[in-house]
Structures are given as structure tokens and as C-alpha cells.
Amino acid sequence: METIFSGIQPSGTPTIGNYLGALKQFVQLQNDYNCYFCIVDEHAITVPQDRLKLRENIRSLAALYVACGLDPEQATLFIQSEVPAHAQLGWMLQSISYMGELERMTQFKDKSAGKEAISSALFTYPSLMAADILLYNADIVPVGEDQKQHLELTRDLAQRFNNRFNDIFTIPDIRMPEVGARIMSLQEPTKKMSKSDENEKGFISMLDTPKQIEKKIKSAVTDSEGVVKFDKVNKPGVSNLLTIHASCSGESIEELEKRFAGQGYGDFKQSTANAVLSVLQPIQEKHAELMQSEELDDILDSGAEKANQAANKTLAKAMKAMGLGRVK
Numbered sequence: 001m002e003t004i005f006s007g008i009q010p011s012g013t014p015t016i017g018n019y020l021g022a023l024k025q026f027v028q029l030q031n032d033y034n035c036y037f038c039i040v041d042e043h044a045i046t047v048p049q050d051r052l053k054l055r056e057n058i059r060s061l062a063a064l065y066v067a068c069g070l071d072p073e074q075a076t077l078f079i080q081s082e083v084p085a086h087a088q089l090g091w092m093l094q095s096i097s098y099m100g101e102l103e104r105m106t107q108f109k110d111k112s113a114g115k116e117a118i119s120s121a122l123f124t125y126p127s128l129m130a131a132d133i134l135l136y137n138a139d140i141v142p143v144g145e146d147q148k149q150h151l152e153l154t155r156d157l158a159q160r161f162n163n164r165f166n167d168i169f170t171i172p173d174i175r176m177p178e179v180g181a182r183i184m185s186l187q188e189p190t191k192k193m194s195k196s197d198e199n200e201k202g203f204i205s206m207l208d209t210p211k212q213i214e215k216k217i218k219s220a221v222t223d224s225e226g227v228v229k230f231d232k233v234n235k236p237g238v239s240n241l242l243t244i245h246a247s248c249s250g251e252s253i254e255e256l257e258k259r260f261a262g263q264g265y266g267d268f269k270q271s272t273a274n275a276v277l278s279v280l281q282p283i284q285e286k287h288a289e290l291m292q293s294e295e296l297d298d299i300l301d302s303g304a305e306k307a308n309q310a311a312n313k314t315l316a317k318a319m320k321a322m323g324l325g326r327v328k
């Protein structure tokens with residue numbers, strides 16, 4: 001059975017973008033692959049985090065994974081910092097990563113732009129991400145479009161390590177959803193929707209109340225044409241809502257264009273909000289139940305145990321290949 005690895009940062013509550021680009025795929029894939037899904041808290045600290053908020057976000061993200069339909073009996077769900085091999089292999093991969101290739105990463109450029117105190121970990125972030133994936137010999141990494149460049153670097157690093165030392169790592173393939181790989185901000189539809197956006201009206205958090213969700217969709221930026229048509233270049237706002245609607249309701253974009261032909265944006269926005277609510281409400285109910293239960297700790301304990309076992313095997317091979325430590 002092929003292996004899948006993916007991760008989400010607990011740097012805020014996931015958005016509908018994280019759901020449609022990543023979580024939704026995870027749930028669909030869990031039956032057919034040996035899956036590892038990670039709460040990448042060591043990635044989250046590459047930018048400043050409030051420690052209590054971070055702890056809360058980690059737990060809430062674990063609950064969301066399960067609430068979305070991940071079955072912990074099938075998929076291994078764990079917290080990155082509870083598997084020390086990630087940081088160890090991350091360091092080893094930094095030693096074969098070049099400054100030039102890290103400097104080219106658009107996520108680093110975006111996150112560091114205009115900031116003064118930029119952590120060195122934000123810069124070397126992609127080497128840690130490569131370690132996450134390579135430790136489990138993942139064949140496939142399901143992610144949204146924004147992670148494509150990091151995945152390409154992961155493949156390069158794996159290849160470089162294999163050529164230079166020993167053929168240890170599997171070269172992973174990326175997998176993106178056909179619709180929903182890049183959900184845009186509701187306020188600036190040419191910019192990616194992000195959970196760390198300062199403007200809360202730009203994103204729908206998976207734990208927003210129905211009222212908040214309706215309000216945010218109703219005030220989403222569109223255009224003055226009044227035609228529900230998919231045209232990313234000239235109508236980015238409407239196209240984004242069409243994408244959100246289609247991936248939540250399962251209808252095709254063409255079907256939606258037909259259904260709303262000749263109507264203004266009011267009904268279309270209401271219908272989009274309903275589609276989002278029909279996906280998020282059951283998840284929110286399950287999330288609330290899980291947050292009150294002890295089940296979550298058991299899931300994370302057994303996930304960490306399984307992940308440590310798999311990761312330590314690969315780490316030992318990689319250390320040997322590089323000549324670290326002693327011969328045992």
C-alpha cells in the first residue's frame with residue numbers, strides 16, 4: 001500500500017481554503033493509502049506565537065482532523081514536536097540545502113516581506129518540511145497549490161541525498177484537488193485565502209458561526225457586472241465564490257453558472273453560504289464534542305507512537321548514510 005503524508009500548521013483555525021485544498025482530500029484518501037497526517041507545530045513557531053494560543057490551536061486542529069472524518073484507526077494522526085526525528089532529519093537536510101534555493105521560495109518571500117526580525121527557521125522551513133515527508137517514505141503528498149514549490153524542493157533534496165549518500169528516500173509526488181487547490185481571499189480575490197490574514201473578513205474559518213459565514217460571503221468582493229460566470233482574470237471574486245460553492249456542494253461550475261444565469265449576486269451568495277454551512281456545521285458539532293472528550297489524547301498518544309516507530313527507522317538509515325554517530 002502506498003504511503004501518504006501531509007501536514008497543517010496550528011497557526012490559527014484552519015480556513016475553508018485549508019479544508020477544500022487539503023483536509024477534504026485527506027478524508028477521501030484514507031481508505032486507499034497508509035496515511036500520516038501531522039499537526040506541524042514546529043513549523044508554526046517559525047513566526048512568533050502566543051504559547052497558550054498555540055497549545056489551544058494544536059488541540060483544536062487535532063479535533064478538526066477527526067471531525068472532518070479522519071478515522072484514527074486508519075490514519076496516523078500526530079503532533080510533529082512529539083516525534084523528535086523531524087527536527088533531527090530537518091537539520092541534516094539543511095546541510096544539503098543551498099541558500100540560493102531557499103531564497104527562491106515564494107512563501108519565505110511573502111512571509112518575510114517588510115518584516116525586520118525574520119527568524120532563521122522561517123528561512124530553513126522547507127528543509128524541515130522535506131524531512132516531514134521523507135521520514136515516512138511518502139509516495140504522495142496531498143496539498144493545496146501554494147505548497148507546490150516546497151514539494152519540488154523536497155524532491156530535489158531527496159534526489160540529492162540519494163545521489164550523494166545512499167538510495168534511502170522515496171521521491172514523493174504532489175497531489176492537488178482539481179477544484180479548490182487555491183481558494184482566494186474574500187476581500188482581495190487575487191490573493192490566497194490565509195488563516196493568518198489580518199483582515200478577518202478575508203477568510204472563512206472552519207469554526208466561524210453561521211452568522212459570521214453568511215456575513216463574510218455577503219460582503220465578499222465581486223464586481224459590478226452582475227453576471228455569475230467563471231472568469232479568473234476578469235472576475236476573480238465571482239470565480240472564487242463559484243469554486244467554493246462547487247467544491248462544497250459537489251455541483252460543477254457550469255451547472256452553477258446555468259442555475260444563476262440572469263440572477264444578480266444576492267441569491268448566488270446566499271446559496272454559496274448555504275453550501276459552506278452544509279459542509280461546516282456537522283464538522284463544528286463533532287469538533288465541539290471532541291474538545292470535551294479524552295478521546296483526543298488517546299488518539300494523539302497512539303499516533304505519536306506509530307509515527308516515532310516509522311520515523312526512527314528512516315532516521316537511523318539516513319544517519320548511517322551520512323556517517324553520523326557510531327556504527328552499531
Ligand code: TYM
Nearest residue numbers: 006007008009017018021022040129143144181182183193
Ligand atoms: P498550511 O498550514 O498553510 O496549509 C495546510 C494545507 O492547506 C492548503 N491551503 C490551501 N488550499 C487551498 N486554498 C487555500 N487558500 C489554501 N491555504 C492553504 C495548503 O496547501 C496545505 O496543503 N507548509 C505547509 C505545512 C506542512 C506540510 C508538511 C504540508 C509542513 N510540513 C509536509 C505537507 C507535507 C503549510 O504551511 O500548510
